Amino acid sequence: MERWKINLFVLWFGQFFVTSGMTMIIPFLPLYLQELGMSGDKELAFWAGIIFASNFVTSFIFQPIWGGLADRYGRKLMLLRSGFGMAIVMVCMGFAQNAWHLLLLRMLNGTISGFIPASVSLVSAGTPRKRIGFAMGMVQSGGVAGTIMGPLLGGLMADSIGFRPIFYITGGLIFTATMLAALLIKESFNREEAKSQPRVSVWSGFAKLKAIPQLPALFSVTFLIQFALLSPMPQMPLYVQDLHRSAEMLAFWAGLVGSVNGISNMIASPVLGRLGDRIGSERILGVCLIGSAIACIPQAMVTEVWQLIVSRFFLGIFMGGLLPSVNALIRKYTPEGMDSRAYSFNTSTLSLGNLIGPVTGGILAGIITIRGLFILSAVLLLLNAIWVRKTLYAKPAKGSEAADKP
Numbered sequence: 001m002e003r004w005k006i007n008l009f010v011l012w013f014g015q016f017f018v019t020s021g022m023t024m025i026i027p028f029l030p031l032y033l034q035e036l037g038m039s040g041d042k043e044l045a046f047w048a049g050i051i052f053a054s055n056f057v058t059s060f061i062f063q064p065i066w067g068g069l070a071d072r073y074g075r076k077l078m079l080l081r082s083g084f085g086m087a088i089v090m091v092c093m094g095f096a097q098n099a100w101h102l103l104l105l106r107m108l109n110g111t112i113s114g115f116i117p118a119s120v121s122l123v124s125a126g127t128p129r130k131r132i133g134f135a136m137g138m139v140q141s142g143g144v145a146g147t148i149m150g151p152l153l154g155g156l157m158a159d160s161i162g163f164r165p166i167f168y169i170t171g172g173l174i175f176t177a178t179m180l181a182a183l184l185i186k187e188s189f190n191r192e193e194a195k196s197q198p199r200v201s202v203w204s205g206f207a208k209l210k211a212i213p214q215l216p217a218l219f220s221v222t223f224l225i226q227f228a229l230l231s232p233m234p235q236m237p238l239y240v241q242d243l244h245r246s247a248e249m250l251a252f253w254a255g256l257v258g259s260v261n262g263i264s265n266m267i268a269s270p271v272l273g274r275l276g277d278r279i280g281s282e283r284i285l286g287v288c289l290i291g292s293a294i295a296c297i298p299q300a301m302v303t304e305v306w307q308l309i310v311s312r313f314f315l316g317i318f319m320g321g322l323l324p325s326v327n328a329l330i331r332k333y334t335p336e337g338m339d340s341r342a343y344s345f346n347t348s349t350l351s352l353g354n355l356i357g358p359v360t361g362g363i364l365a366g367i368i369t370i371r372g373l374f375i376l377s378a379v380l381l382l383l384n385a386i387w388v389r390k391t392l393y394a395k396p397a398k399g400s401e402a403a404d405k406p
Contacts, residue, residue: 067344137273
């Protein structure tokens, strides 16, 4: 098997283990806080919210720092640092004695995280250019599969073995993924050459990347993906309740609505990534942005749960082509030696979307209702499609590194 395929296979499992481990705690986080001695619905909702969000806050801040170090010392080193660090922190969460312990550990977890952008950067650097779309689609499908399976497995295990052992199992999964990477991943990286390059601060690196017009447009796609997906989620169970008009099997239907777009995303990502290798990732990105916008509109007009499920299934198909295309195009437009930093900035925008999406959605839902949120998401995605169309076909400045990159 070719080396890039071995790396891709290992990193697919790495993405799956890490994302499933990180999302296992979602179904029982408020219940775990109750076990730690907290009571009162308002207090539980407040602490569950800030504990969940704290990981994204510190991740947003520190991702570019780790990306700069990856460009200087190697992507595999940063992947191992993140993986082993997160495994230790996750096990420590199982020993938490109060909400403050859990909050601080979640913040630490976000601080040392970076497995996913390091994986994407490793795949990008080692994959032949003609297969980059397929490879990015495969990596995406591994992460989405973990996101789907994590809450399901977490909920099942919480009922059978309790809350604390799940953190130990999660730490073990992340440790296993990192050990596989340590033993099987091979990286072609000239550390001495990288060290000889001038040091670039986080802000200077961002300014350099921002000057390439295509990259801010691509980063905005990542943010809007998370916004469009997550802004309606806090209100989704109530929306399903209104459509279902019955308490019977309400939890099942709400769970299916929440996961169906992930299922279609996982299936579509490698297919659309491979298609991007044939006809161009720019075309796939444009079509999928418009398709995602169109798929948001029926969700505002449905009258039955099955109609919402169908609409979200098609939304997942189009969104399955967005991140792989974005990652493939980031490689295309990023100057040599700054790939890891660019992917880290992209992950920061993803964390920002994870953080702002549910909060903004909760506020706006009270003003324009959840149906209005779907229309707003459609408008933002269409505007983003226009921005991407104008910038991706703009010629890089003459003599710039992006222009000279083959």
